Amino acid sequence: MARLLIIGCGGVAQVAISKCCQNSDVFEEIMIASRTVSKCDAMKEKLEKTTKTVIKTAQIDADDVEALTKLIKEYAPDAVLNVALPYQDLTIMDACLAAGVDYIDTANYEPEDTDDPEWRAIYEKRCKDLGFSAYFDYSWQWAYQDKFKEAGLTALLGTGFDPGVTSVYTAYALKHYFDEIHYIDILDCNGGDHGYPFATNFNPEINLREVSANGSYWENGHWVETKPMEIKREYNFDGVGMKDMYLLHHEEIESLAKNIPNVKRIRFFMTFGQSYLTHMNCLQNVGMLNTTPIMFEGKEIVPIKFLKALLPDPASLGPRTKGKTNIGCIFRGIKDGKERNIYIYNICDHEESYKETGAQAVSYTTGVPAMIGTAMVAGGTWKGAGVFNVEEFDPDPYMEALNKYGLPWQVSENPVLVE
Ligand code: NDP
Numbered sequence: 001m002a003r004l005l006i007i008g009c010g011g012v013a014q015v016a017i018s019k020c021c022q023n024s025d026v027f028e029e030i031m032i033a034s035r036t037v038s039k040c041d042a043m044k045e046k047l048e049k050t051t052k053t054v055i056k057t058a059q060i061d062a063d064d065v066e067a068l069t070k071l072i073k074e075y076a077p078d079a080v081l082n083v084a085l086p087y088q089d090l091t092i093m094d095a096c097l098a099a100g101v102d103y104i105d106t107a108n109y110e111p112e113d114t115d116d117p118e119w120r121a122i123y124e125k126r127c128k129d130l131g132f133s134a135y136f137d138y139s140w141q142w143a144y145q146d147k148f149k150e151a152g153l154t155a156l157l158g159t160g161f162d163p164g165v166t167s168v169y170t171a172y173a174l175k176h177y178f179d180e181i182h183y184i185d186i187l188d189c190n191g192g193d194h195g196y197p198f199a200t201n202f203n204p205e206i207n208l209r210e211v212s213a214n215g216s217y218w219e220n221g222h223w224v225e226t227k228p229m230e231i232k233r234e235y236n237f238d239g240v241g242m243k244d245m246y247l248l249h250h251e252e253i254e255s256l257a258k259n260i261p262n263v264k265r266i267r268f269f270m271t272f273g274q275s276y277l278t279h280m281n282c283l284q285n286v287g288m289l290n291t292t293p294i295m296f297e298g299k300e301i302v303p304i305k306f307l308k309a310l311l312p313d314p315a316s317l318g319p320r321t322k323g324k325t326n327i328g329c330i331f332r333g334i335k336d337g338k339e340r341n342i343y344i345y346n347i348c349d350h351e352e353s354y355k356e357t358g359a360q361a362v363s364y365t366t367g368v369p370a371m372i373g374t375a376m377v378a379g380g381t382w383k384g385a386g387v388f389n390v391e392e393f394d395p396d397p398y399m400e401a402l403n404k405y406g407l408p409w410q411v412s413e414n415p416v417l418v419e
Helices: 011-022 037-050 065-075 086-099 117-130 145-151 165-176 204-211 251-259 274-285 303-310 314-320 350-357 361-378 396-404
Strands: 002-007 027-034 054-059 079-082 102-105 154-157 180-190 215-219 222-226 232-237 241-247 265-271 294-296 299-301 324-335 338-349 386-389 409-413
Touching: 002 011, 002 065, 002 361, 011 027, 011 037, 011 314, 011 350, 011 361, 027 037, 037 054, 054 065, 065 086, 079 086, 079 361, 086 102, 086 145, 102 361, 145 386, 154 361, 165 180, 165 251, 165 324, 165 338, 165 361, 165 396, 180 232, 180 241, 180 251, 204 274, 204 303, 215 241, 215 251, 232 265, 251 265, 251 386, 299 303, 314 350, 314 361, 324 361, 338 350, 338 361, 350 361, 361 396, 396 409
Parallel strands: 002 027, 002 079, 027 054, 079 102, 102 154, 154 386, 180 265
Antiparallel strands: 180 324, 215 222, 215 265, 232 241, 241 265, 294 299, 324 338, 338 409
16 A cells, blocks of 8 residues: 655646556555646546545645655655656655655656756767767666665656556566567557647657657667658558658667667657648747747747647647557567567557546556556565666566556567568
């Protein structure tokens, strides 16, 4: 039985909260704390009649370590689930250390202000040393390893779908299907249609920064960087059909390259329709994706934040989105001296996700594993002092929980490979 503090109350959080309430055997009590407390109160009101889990709410600015530490000490949870934004990862980790509780998140650290000279100097050195230029990377959070170890606390990083489930699929494939995995292709297909000419399925700022950045992949011990959308492939996805997909940089490549021995290449592909790409290119060309503030009619505005205010709220896409997602990994490697290829994937239906939780499949496929990873830590199944990525623990109980909590997976032998 555990008591959990959940920070954030957006699309992903709403699914994670609903799922915690379905798992009252582990989550006896939860507190939902976010910047806008009315969203937390609305969730409490919606769910409290349907669950044995006791729900409390609080207002918090998670950028304020002192206030957050105070809240954690007062509520005294067993763990904190961070489903706010990657900007808050480090402040929430600091508060967890100060209050002595375990930490869980779904996305690695990214600074809100990419013009901060102190951050920029470290970033530019990393670009040169490692060879990829994404704003986010694991170095900031891996640097907490000794602090969490000394405190005897667990920090579990990246328990969403990708990263998260894709990394657990990798650990599962290595445990049950391969002696060595040599090639990993992570394929993220969203076949959903929300009917808008342009909208993002999760936080627009985070989503557009990721998609408009250079791509990169890991090969033979180093990063290879590409221009945005430079590498395109087509794939016929089970449950969705034929889609164009593009190579992106993605955070689990970094941790899998570190944690999967003998891996030769790891790539990540995401599907995009032509309309999405045309809109994004246009917005980028006119400067609307910039994160540097500009003066507009005597007021300072950040272009991408202004764009966020114009775009549909991802949470509002739920009732309009039809179709399915298919996310998974194709593994190539050897077993008993012979070559072997397998594909592990999940198909998730937008309309069914919405019926169950009030959120579409992109939030659903992230919120369910956020709850599962938290249950692994808070329920004591995954134990360890230090900072961990999900592929470092036993995948079997997590894979079982995916089937139980709405993200069933399938294994296909000899799939069509990506060239
Ligand atoms: P949303 O923008 O929908 O929600 C973010 C929530 O965090 C909002 O409730 C927001 O409050 C709250 N918040 C923001 N800043 C603060 C702060 N300083 N203090 C307290 N609360 C704050 O985002 P999503 O739900 O789409 O995404 C949540 C996380 O999930 C992100 O980190 C995202 O990167 C990650 N993600 C991971 C995926 C994976 O597969 N691993 C896939 C998709 C998302 P307010 O309501 O006031 O704005």
